[in-house]
Amino acid sequence: MPEISTCLWFDDNLMEAVEFYTAVFPNSEIRGVSHHDDGSVLAARWTLDGRPFRGINGGPVHAGFTETVSLSVDCVDQSEVDYYWDTLVAGGRPDQCAWLQDRFGLSWQIVPVRLYELISDPDPARAQAAAAAMMTMQKIVIADMEAAADAARPAGIA
CATH class of the missing domain: 3.10.180.10 (2,3-Dihydroxybiphenyl 1,2-Dioxygenase, domain 1)
Structure with missing residues (x-):
């Protein structure tokens, strides 16, 4: 069965959020980070208490x-x-x-x-x-x- 994960869109503070969330919940870790050519963070994968999440720095979100x-x-x-x-x-x-x-x-x-x-x-x-x-x-x-x-x-x- 395929893994289902939650994907969250952040403006430009994805890593700040991921580091915060993985520090709050036990059994959590950052699983991978992708970068743009300029070195800024594009996307990340992490787990919160073993549950998978993905996120992107997608720029300003109209609704948030x-x-x-x-x-x-x-x-x-x-x-x-x-x-x-x-x-x-x-x-x-x-x-x-x-x-x-x-x-x-x-x-x-x-x-x-x-x-x-x-x-x-x-x-x-x-x-x-x-x-x-x-x-x-x-x-x-x-x-x-x-x-x-x-x-x-x-x-x-x-």
Whole structure:
């Protein structure tokens, strides 16, 4: 089966982005770099946690990156959420419901696995309360979502 990889178009800061991303994620490496005749970077290949990516310095992009495409990071706990959120949002901007835009304009979703569990709780009131709590957050705080879900539990039920 052919390998499928994500290809990202940068204006002229591809290597800065690749070096940043490969430093953020474990099991990541720069796999290859192509240059123009003048020595400037044309393209690169890299992995993030073993997943393949490609990028080009394609010059100014009319639309740039948009939220219509994002990279999603499933986190096992709040510590991972905090690390990836704080590292990737630095120099960028936070958005709602686990989304952020990094300093290169790329959108990310930093999502604790617990969020999926809470918003799919078999008790609809708990699931709705967790989802409502998520809608008020930028970076997801697992304890706050759990507290909202627990508060929706009818009295006397543990």
